[in-house]
Amino acid sequence: MHFIVFAALCSVAVSVLLKHCKSQQIDILQMLAWSYLLAITLCYVWFQPDFSHLSLTDTPWWIIAILGLVLPGGFIVLGRSLQRAGVIKTEIAQRLSVILSLCAAYLFFNEQLNSLKVMGICLGLFAMLCLVFSRSDQLAAFRSAAQHQGAMCSLATVWVIYALVDILLKYTSGLGLQFAVTLNLSFMLAFIFIFSFLILRKTQWTIRAMYAGLLLGVVNFANIALYIKAHQWLKDSPSVVFAGMNILVILLGAMAGLVFFKERLNRLSSAAIIFATAAIFCLAKAI
Template identity: 25%
Template sequence: MIYLLLSILASTLIFVIFTLLGKYKINTLQAIVVNYFTAFITGVLSSTETISFKKVINEDWIYGAIFLGFLFISIFNVMALTAQRNGLSVASVASKMSVVIPIVFGIYAYNESLTIIKTIGILLALFAVYLTSVKAKTGKVSLKNLWLPILLFFGSGTIDTTIKYIETSYVSNNGIPIFSATIFAIAGIIGIVILSAKAITGKIKFDYRSIFGGIILGIVNYYSIYMLLKALQVDSFESSSIFTINNVAIVMLSTILGLLFFKEKLSLKNWFGIAIAIFSIVLVTLA
């Protein structure tokens, strides 16, 4: 349970850091690239195993790590486009509702239990995510850009599902640090290519503050993945329960922090969503 709690705290802190980056107008893309390499270094330093490039590329999970590296940075860009074209609320709901994908995968692929109480808890969790994410004023969804939130939904769900599958099938207990680090390294390399292309065309200017923001973000980002992987290895919890509790708690805690520290306004729907979120977490945990 401690791993799950730490994963929730770290993941929520990521949203807080992104909010602060925007508030102080720090270049987010540059901070994200620095974040990936910081997360990679953190993973290398956290590993108790001897690390070599030859050993990494011969690991059974290397192709999965490459796939996840591309997904990490690709889905982030999709999220940004969705927020810009369809509105922040649409992007938030699409990414968080994707929790249903790893839940269904865990139930069918690993024969995880599906009791009436657990089913009610999962359905209430999805409803809670929607209510908590919806703001008082939401933008209209453009039909021609409807493919963006759909792609974000399936992309976010694919990331969680792939992480679960690779962790279960190929990653050892001692291999989590280097597996996580490899994902971030690949995402960072892709980010460097993107930044280089923008620099060549003169579309980007270096922001030294992004280094400091990226380092903090990278450390937190690494441990959000690391703690989630450790939580998934605990036998007393099924992955469907872990993903439900993790995603709902992140939405709930992020909403509360936004209210307390960033003076965000909550509607009656938001408060109702928080209440349902708490109830759904209790149901899934008891189940």
Template identity: 25%
Template sequence: MIYLILCVIFSSAIYIVFKLFERYKINILQGIIVNYFVAFTIGISTSNTHFYLSEIPDKPWFFGALFLAFMFISVFNVMGITSQKNGVSVAAIAGKMAVVIPIIAGVILYNEKLNSLKIIGIVLALLAVYFTTQKNNESTLNTKPSIIPPVLLFIGAGIIDTSLKYIQTNYVPSNDTALFSGILFGLAGLIGVVFFLFKPKPITLNNVLGGMVLGIVNYYSIYYLLKALETDGMQSSEFFSINNVAIVMLSTLLGVLFFKEKLNTKNKLGVFIAIISILLISL
């Protein structure tokens, strides 16, 4: 249970750090790249596994880590944009309502049961994403662009959760968790550098410091997620549901308290539906 609690705390903190990026004018891509190299350093330095870098491509989880690394850098960019443009609560809900994707994958890959409550929960999850992205007094032309980042975040986060669970279950030994996490972040950082080279911008101290803070928070959010998946006896749908509803609630609360985010009637309804959705899925 302690791993689950720590995962919720660090995962919620990611949205807050992204919101602070906007306040301190930190470039999202540069911050994310630094973040991944910091997370890589933490993972490698805390790993108890003795290894040579030349052996990493032979690991059974390497190609899975490579795929996840690409998804990480892409979805993290979208998460940063969503947190800044749509708000912390919207980003948290769009990312965590993606629980419907690993649930469907759990039915297909692990023969987990999909009962009527879970089906209702999936439908409500989609409604929650819609309601939380709605803003007052916006024309249709202005509303559509604001929906795109949360929708992309929803899809991308779902793919990451599904892939992470599958790779961790089938290819990552318990003693490789820290190493796997570190290499995953290192690969994401390298891919980020490639993105940066296509459109380079001046590197500032703020970008580096912001990325370092994000790297610490990000590493432990994934590390404790993997540790929780190792030790928890629940089905993946139940685990992700409890984890995600806690993150939605905590992130929304932090967004309102620290950033004075305003939730209109539709947004509040979306938050309520999100919580009900995840509770139904977990039942």
């Protein structure tokens, strides 16, 4: 469970850093380019991929291609969704992507259920729903999304992409010797994708974005690496990793909001923390 805890801490750190940098008018796409450049180096040093085993048949090029596009694409889609649909509805789509991940755990990874896992997942979903509707205007805001086709399209894309990343990282964790090569090449492709976009946009590069991007690279790589380690450690319980990660992000994100951004908790937000804590306890006992 410790890998999930530290991965969630890094995930929340990524969100806090992005929110702070956005308020400081730092170009997020520049940050992403620097972060993936550093992630390539960290991945090579930490996992030591053996590129001598690259081949047209054995290397999972399809995973590399999809991950290389959806990892940076997720940030871009998230930004567009925030613009078109707003923070509340984007948060709903992002958090509830865990439903697709949990379905994949049983349909594709053949996980066996037990009572504690079911209880933990149910409590976690209750926590997410409490968080989703923790403000009086959230339900109305969610319904109003149907009035705007572009907003609904962005929300659906966020929902699918975040679940797809979860599922692909789980699949990558079981590739054995090909795991490190796949992850490193995915980071390389993500860097090429973002860098090419910035060049075509004729971006004015800044030192502030570079420093922020390198810091983002450290925490984002740690988030992904620890998340994959959690899947390797709990290879027979992907639902525990999928649900545990999302529940912990809710719990730690609420704490970060209280400490760093002076946000207030209402009754439903407090209930979300209680449900999330109980869910983590159940999932930890289920391992």
